[in-house]
Amino acid sequence: MHGYLILIPIFVFIVVLLISTKRTKRQVGFPYVPAKTLFSAAERKFMTELDMAVGLQYRVFGKVRIADVATVKQGLSRSSHQAALNRIAAKHFDFVICRRNDLSVVCAVELNDSSHNTKRVQRRDVFVAQVCQAVRLPLWNVTVAAAYSPEALSSQFQSIIVGTNSAGRTT
Numbered sequence: 001m002h003g004y005l006i007l008i009p010i011f012v013f014i015v016v017l018l019i020s021t022k023r024t025k026r027q028v029g030f031p032y033v034p035a036k037t038l039f040s041a042a043e044r045k046f047m048t049e050l051d052m053a054v055g056l057q058y059r060v061f062g063k064v065r066i067a068d069v070a071t072v073k074q075g076l077s078r079s080s081h082q083a084a085l086n087r088i089a090a091k092h093f094d095f096v097i098c099r100r101n102d103l104s105v106v107c108a109v110e111l112n113d114s115s116h117n118t119k120r121v122q123r124r125d126v127f128v129a130q131v132c133q134a135v136r137l138p139l140w141n142v143t144v145a146a147a148y149s150p151e152a153l154s155s156q157f158q159s160i161i162v163g164t165n166s167a168g169r170t171t
Helices: 002-028 041-054 078-089 119-134 150-161
Strands: 058-065 092-099 105-112 139-143
Touching: 041 058, 041 092, 041 105, 041 150, 105 119, 105 150, 119 139, 139 150
Parallel strands: 105 139
Antiparallel strands: 058 092, 092 105
């Protein structure tokens, strides 16, 4: 009988713990709120100039996941495939430029501010450049500026996409 008396407080503790866990989950609810803006002021300013610079035959898209532009090759083990996918799934390009007629990606654009001077971001930049090289996608790195010249951007863009084939990949 004494053995059962010891089990009663343990049982009560477990029941209280389960009830409080359910309440905590209910109180958290759906923990999302609207983001303030999709782009920072610097990104919005650059995007406006970039839109003008690429001309009517191209479209600019912002914050495109790398996993939407590059896929993991077949033939890897399941765990290697998942690990490779995880490395690109949460990363994005600042902008991609696509042909207007078929939306094929011709160029990825990274807008680099002072955060790109940190080791962590530099490691990310190297990784992104390696992904672009692997999928033969031109990567255009632009330093944030107080003002942009659409003509200069257009000239840079044209020089970057010279030598791309109809799929938008460097030949």
